[in-house]
Amino acid sequence: MDVDVKTSYRIADLTKSFDRAGVVALQDVTLDVPQGSIISLIGPSGCGKSTLLSIMGGLLSQSTGTVELFGADVEGPPREVGIMFQKGTLLPWRSVIENILLPIEIQSGKKAARTARPQAEALLTMVGLSGSEERFPDELSGGMAQRAAICRMLITEPQVLLLDEPFGALDELTREKMDLEIQRIAAAQGATVIVVTHSIPEAVLLSDTVYAMATHPGRISEVIDIDLPRPRELSIMEDPAFGRYTTRVRRALDRGHDTAA
């Protein structure tokens, strides 16, 4: 193993079964995520990709196996992690800036949140939402709400970002723009990003490594390294190499599907 590259997540022999109905959601999952890399988990519904992300985020516990983040066992949501879900879930009774400062307020109190206000404003500017500080979530479009949710995730300066189908509810053009934004943010902060998606182009566009997953039981079926230069622009999607990678991921998913059937 390369000694220069720090590992963020180290997952070994992870299995998760849900007691009711004895469903095995995840079986024998092993993966190492180098710090600063972007990986995606892609697969059909029921492959356990969201469950895996929840376990990494400390929101669920595994049945067997180990999950370590920076060498420490994950027991409950780690401090270094920022999570974002498919639904932005901004609180409608809080203004945009109050929503963004919520993690600070919860972890360090109202005073700390007031002190962090300039950082929140800077984040809003970065995602193109400056001037929306005092607006309320019901005045925002879906894309704007997701941008605000990104700011909320970033306000604690997490070293690891866990994204559960973050832009699944957005139209494709907006989604691609947001993907590039995530790439830029990750590079700027040196953050590790783990994305759950079921969009093959999104997985290829974002990732250093794509983990293709299969169902019954949920597992990682193939690992595909995406060796495309960074920073990536949307134009890369017209590159023949990009097309070859999407084909490889698609075939991997098809094979996973075949074994299940």
Next chain:
Amino acid sequence: MTSSPTVHQPTGRKRSRVSLLSGWLDRLPQPAAVALVVVIALGLWQLLVSFGGVSEIILPSPLSVGGQIIEVVKQLTTGGFLMGQLWITVQEIVLGFLLASSVGFLIGLWIGQTEFGRKAVMPLFVVVEASPKIAFVPVFIAWFGFGIASKFLMAAFMSIFPVIINTAAGMNAASAEEIRLFRSMRASSWEIFWKLKFPRALPFIFAGLKIGIVSAVTGAVAAEFIGGGVGFGEQVRVAASRIALDRVFALILVLSMLGLALFGLVTLAQKKFAFWDSKKTT
């Protein structure tokens, strides 16, 4: 081919005249529309009494009711006997409502937060809420006597159930995603309650309070009818026993205005504290 349009034209024109009128009615601003309906209703009522052969004893005319309204308002503004009676009723309602909303809120919290409360206690409250609670007035008088206690407790009894049930329902209004979000931010259960579940429950709680305040008015007045002695409800009963129905109508109008004003206060509080939900509820 050419004759059929000319044949159909008259009916077409008639229809368009009706739709013209209905269009005009639809475009009326709401206050004007309400006023129009009230004027028509009062006109029909007056006609019924003046020319319909209905006795004024059975159905007082709007004009005599209007006279009584002026009389009642005069007494109220000069702070006479009637004002004192109204004040007693207001106290019963407000005391009862405050008691019901605070105790009901706490019970609702407990029910909403615990599996046992949801499973075992909630169904019982729903049964009581669905029953005609007004029938308990004699029980309350037997328990708490003919004084003010039986009345304000009856008002509380009437209004506590909607508060309990709506608060309990509201405590479960936060979505699984929102709770997951708070957990991912390492929020304590107190923070999940105070910063998520409670604000989420507010629109439900206010819905309960709005039903509650209206029920409190009904409860207090009904208890005065039967429990007697003092209060505005007692004045209604006395006037009715004198068959002074114009007076009865005037007093009922005052009670309605009182109920409306209290309801308005709760709505104001709702607009202030659950402002973010206003688009959905109104």
